[in-house]
Amino acid sequence: MKTYEQINNRIESGKAVVLTADEIIDYVEKKGLAAAAKEVDVVTTATFGPMCSSGCVLNFGHSKPKIRMSEAWVQDVLVYTGLAAVDVYLGATQLRHNDPANMDHPGEFRYGGAHVMEDLVAGKTLQLFALSYGTDCYPLREIRTYFTINDLNQAIMLNPRNCYQNYNVAVNDSDRTIYTYMGTLEPKRKNANYCSAGQLSPLLNDPYYETIGVGTRVWLAGAHGHVYAEGTQHAGGGSRTPEGIPKGGSGTLALTADMKQMSKEFVRGTSFRGYGVSLALGVGIPIPILNEDVLKRTCISDREILAPVVDYSHDYPQNTGKVLCHVSYEQLRTGEIEVEGKKVAVGSLSSYYKALEIAHLLADEIKRGDFRLAEPIAYLPKDTKMRPLVAREKPS
Amino acid sequence: MSQTVTKKLMLFFPKCECEKPIIYHLVKDHNLIVNVFRAKVTPEEEGYLALDVTGTEEDIQKGMDFVKTFNVSINTTGKGITVDEDHCTHCGHCITHCPTGALHIADMATREVIFTESKCIECMGCIRVCPYNACASAF
Structure with a gap:
């Protein structure tokens, strides 16, 4: 048994033993669980992939004279101004003004909120255009100006939903190509796309949310941030394997961190043909090895993690809940799976390559004593289910 | 007979060279097997042609020399x-x-x-x- 304090003391003295979630599998097999639990202080997990429910709060400071922005655009991307005078929220999936979207199907969606976030972190000069109705205290009615992230008082990433615990494998059973947030899917189940870092993924290494909770310090695109709430659509109560691994989406995290501390290679705008814009984000989360049980759960391997295969031409859009079958990440990573007797080529949206890089970057920071662990101040619910949106008649 | 090889090429056509039957001569006069992947050669514009040529080293070299007489640049590293x-x-x-x-x-x-x-x-x-x-x- 170890405490957070003991682990942090070892981190501070530069003596912490830190392994990544893929290294720990062989390590425990060699050393045995009991000996490894004594030795190892932290296991680092990571993921890099599109996470649509992301965005940021920006504070521009006050102009002379002052403006209370009622409508505003950054790089022609609409931002939400229903906050205080010069606070705005920029959402990752917001399209640029005049983007033709799917008018000429499949649309290209070349630039949107996520690309603005990437450019912001990259230090590029961006355009702000804002309008106002004017008040006695905020008389200015219009402003067009140019800024970089260094000119802002705050640029705080505030993501309502990141790090889905597990995710669907998407196929297309129709006879035409479909364009989804899971990528381009060829007709007649010709290809399949998955989106998880599998054995490296944070919540798959802590399936019962024993160490990852509200207040957990995380590595968010290079900045030190934290989990500020359960993520939207968090539903820890779904069906699980005997090892506790959810067979579907399940848990999610709401994350925040200072964008001024982020690295541009981990904040990436993405354009999904025929679907829209999303933000690909790199997240690393350390798991403190408090005891043998916690360690045992970090030893999960791709072989033991199952993902549901779902038809995105009918069952996903119509919300039927039908799952064609489950496949393991080990199978997915071979590049081919078998679904109902048919071999299907497999592609990925989540970058294992980047996730591995992040797990090592975080491990190095911890070993250097630059990243301390934080004990959760509240735990994520384990029993909640996802509620549907019901189209009701107006109650009389 | 010398051994045949296949080379991937990208040809860049300046505005003036688009009306000449260069590929025809590569096949007919230089015994090259040509496999065009992609071409955009239109009047009044610069053009590109991405292709494989198969033949002996000697024939390919002669073909290249022929192409160069038209002021067409050849990129042998592809990059289309x-x-x-x-x-x-x-x-x-x-x-x-x-x-x-x-x-x-x-x-x-x-x-x-x-x-x-x-x-x-x-x-x-x-x-x-x-x-x-x-x-x-x-x-």
């Missing part, structure tokens, strides 16, 4: 399609959309995605599906 390594995140979405395996995972442990230019037939499938805009075409 490029993958920007700074933009690629190695997610692997392109893999199933690449029919020849030019884009492939080189190392199963790190899952790094590698582009082998010589295998590329310039179908442009990767350009259509890459979410990061990492794949691009010269024309």
Whole structure:
């Protein structure tokens, strides 16, 4: 048994033993669980992939004279101004003004909120255009100006939903190509796309949310941030394997961190043909090895993690809940799976390559004593289910 | 008979050279087997042609010399399609959309995605599906 304090003391003295979630599998097999639990202080997990429910709060400071922005655009991307005078929220999936979207199907969606976030972190000069109705205290009615992230008082990433615990494998059973947030899917189940870092993924290494909770310090695109709430659509109560691994989406995290501390290679705008814009984000989360049980759960391997295969031409859009079958990440990573007797080529949206890089970057920071662990101040619910949106008649 | 080899080429046509039957002469006079992947050669514009030529080293060299007499530049390293390594995140979405395996995972442990230019037939499938805009075409 170890405490957070003991682990942090070892981190501070530069003596912490830190392994990544893929290294720990062989390590425990060699050393045995009991000996490894004594030795190892932290296991680092990571993921890099599109996470649509992301965005940021920006504070521009006050102009002379002052403006209370009622409508505003950054790089022609609409931002939400229903906050205080010069606070705005920029959402990752917001399209640029005049983007033709799917008018000429499949649309290209070349630039949107996520690309603005990437450019912001990259230090590029961006355009702000804002309008106002004017008040006695905020008389200015219009402003067009140019800024970089260094000119802002705050640029705080505030993501309502990141790090889905597990995710669907998407196929297309129709006879035409479909364009989804899971990528381009060829007709007649010709290809399949998955989106998880599998054995490296944070919540798959802590399936019962024993160490990852509200207040957990995380590595968010290079900045030190934290989990500020359960993520939207968090539903820890779904069906699980005997090892506790959810067979579907399940848990999610709401994350925040200072964008001024982020690295541009981990904040990436993405354009999904025929679907829209999303933000690909790199997240690393350390798991403190408090005891043998916690360690045992970090030893999960791709072989033991199952993902549901779902038809995105009918069952996903119509919300039927039908799952064609489950496949393991080990199978997915071979590049081919078998679904109902048919071999299907497999592609990925989540970058294992980047996730591995992040797990090592975080491990190095911890070993250097630059990243301390934080004990959760509240735990994520384990029993909640996802509620549907019901189209009701107006109650009389 | 000398051994035949296949070379991938990209020809750049200045505005003035687009009306000459260069490919015809490569086949007829220089015994080359030509496989055109992609071409955009239109009047009043600069043009590009991405192709494979198969023949003996000697015939290919003669063919190249012939092409050069037309003020057409030859790029023997291809580059009709490029993958920007700074933009690629190695997610692997392109893999199933690449029919020849030019884009492939080189190392199963790190899952790094590698582009082998010589295998590329310039179908442009990767350009259509890459979410990061990492794949691009010269024309």
